[in-house]
Amino acid sequence: MENVNDILSLDSKAGTKQVKKGEILQKEGELSTSAFYVKKGLLRSYALDHKGKEHIFMFGSEGWIVADNVAPGEKGDLFIDALEDSIVIQISKNPTAPSDMLKILKRIGVLQKRIIMLMSAPAIDRYNHFLETYPDIIQRVPQKMIASYLGITPQALSTLRGEINKKK
């Protein structure tokens, strides 16, 4: 553990922890205060979609850090559990980390959400989410670029928009 950094500082309370296969380390909606360094074993993090289907965000074997990438103390989007009996080092997210560190964490959080969306949500949901999240960008770029960002063709986006209009 020589590599504790500004965001993640060693949690003196928790430290090393033995976890059994199947044990849940973090639940969606809980305040996310920790990350987990995997010393031995295998963890995974995953999100549930609206149908209750699991979407694995990442696996973490020896040497990896598994975390929900939200700011310290924010509600997490992910579950974290053990796929094997494991030894993990619990690391506290540092709420007083430099603001740049928090920005980087937020940056990762955006990517995390995007991955989950690409895996779990249909194009129309991704489009609506984009509309809500980046209202300023929409005015400034052609549709085909929004399609490119969403991972669909311009034709498909046009069709989706047509269907949205029809319903109104």
Place this chain on the structure above:
Amino acid sequence: MENVNDILSLDSKAGTKQVKKGEILQKEGELSTSAFYVKKGLLRSYALDHKGKEHIFMFGSEGWIVADNVAPGEKGDLFIDALEDSIVIQISKNPTAPSDMLKILKRIGVLQKRIIMLMSAPAIDRYNHFLETYPDIIQRVPQKMIASYLGITPQALSTLRGEINKKK
């Protein structure tokens, strides 16, 4: 620019820069030494797939930082260009950043690749990529979890594997 941090330090050579709409700031395959803070205007980063189709990784308007998330000096995977006339602050990636910082950057890089793959590559390519990248994980988790990570159903993965075997 009060928020320069350990990974990104102000580049005294370059500093503030005016870029015209359409101007390319970074090309795929070039050594990625800089990130770009957008003071005014709009940038985007994108990847090209094997068919030459563009897949936009992110937009960056005022206040955002657009970067190719690879270690300082590594070859980039992305193009970065200006969608509007812009004023950007060029920021040098610091090759002597603490190793933890580089690890975080690498972490973001993994997510970046995953997003590009989810948008541009069919399930079978994502599966093969996973096989190459995480050979250890495959031995340790059931197929249905790999399917979940890839963003497809276990049935679809089984079918893909069946087709791979047939070809051999």
Place this chain on the structure above:
DNA sequence: CGAGCGCTTGATTGAGTTCAAAAATCGTGG
């Protein structure tokens, strides 16, 4: 004013989902 680009619309195709059920594998208790 014309050429090209972007957006739309429709027809066809294809990858992946859903539903269902059988076959294979795993884990656990006896």
Place this chain on the structure above:
DNA sequence: CCACGATTTTTGAACTCAATCAAGCGCTCG
């Protein structure tokens, strides 16, 4: 160590969403 139940994987059929192919319209900017 075997047997049984549970879980995982495979297979197949019907369906759905989005890609591709193709054509037409409207705008703009050169």
